[in-house]
Amino acid sequence: MSLMPNSRVPLLLFISSIFFTSFPGLTFGAIVSLRSIEIFKTHEWLKATTTVYFLCKGENETVLPDVKKPHAIYAFNGQESWQPLSSFSSKKCKRCGFYEEDSITSDDAFDEWEFCPSDFAAPNGEYIRFKEKEFNATFLCPECLSLAGVDEHDDGKGMHIAVVVLLSILVSVTLILGVVGAYKFWRKKLREQDQARLLKLFEDDDDIGDELGLGSAI
Incomplete structure (x- = not known):
């Protein structure tokens, strides 16, 4: 199952909900x-x-x-x-x-x-x-x-840890989405190359048929 662009927003919302559940004070x-x-x-x-x-x-x-x-x-x-x-x-x-x-x-x-x-x-x-x-x-x-x-004394420390965790999650999600996007792009280019080779093969067959006079016979 591939990640479509419109699925990224619910994914980020889901991650945000987990984040603020883990750090309720924020x-x-x-x-x-x-x-x-x-x-x-x-x-x-x-x-x-x-x-x-x-x-x-x-x-x-x-x-x-x-x-x-x-x-x-x-x-x-x-x-x-x-x-x-x-x-x-x-x-x-x-x-x-x-x-x-x-x-x-x-x-x-x-x-x-x-x-x-x-x-x-x-x-x-x-x-x-x-x-x-x-x-x-x-x-x-x-x-x-x-x-x-x-705890008021832990607010600053907790905020720092929370920001680091949130940034780590966002970076990880960005990398995953980038890898998935690159893989989809590679698959698309591979299909285009296969289609181009197949089309060229048919064109070569047509050229051979023309040389043998099969085209006029048909």
Whole structure:
């Protein structure tokens, strides 16, 4: 079975997936989604509906359009248009919280806390945040398990080793593809030479037939 040009992209994607699985600390981002939330009260008295949102410092706010009433459990599957809530690219924590829009004064905070990849210590990457008389929320981040397990002191060394491994894999793949391409080119040239010799043989037979007068007899 030959390697066609359009098969190289899936091959490289496959190699990349193996690489980042082997070095989980080098993932581009650990996605955080909201699995469920229940608010115990609202802070806005003048509005008929409540607008609740999640916000991390330095990021855009994420409005939770379905969360309107207290004492109701809202469950999500992670495929909602407003998901994910946030992401982590390192072990560093960020300041995040749930807030409620206020039409008169500054927005009210249900709670603010240091949101860290290490919070997702459950086997499935879950993290439950409970604030008495405010809310109960469950977050999901499976990638945070491997991200939190990376030792900060080994980040530089691990990155160097990972880059060397990745370059070695890419060089090996390039050499293999080059050898396969050269072999296919050689086979093609060999077929062309065989066809040329066969064609010349037929032409020689025709010339001999013409000399013997077989062409006119036919």
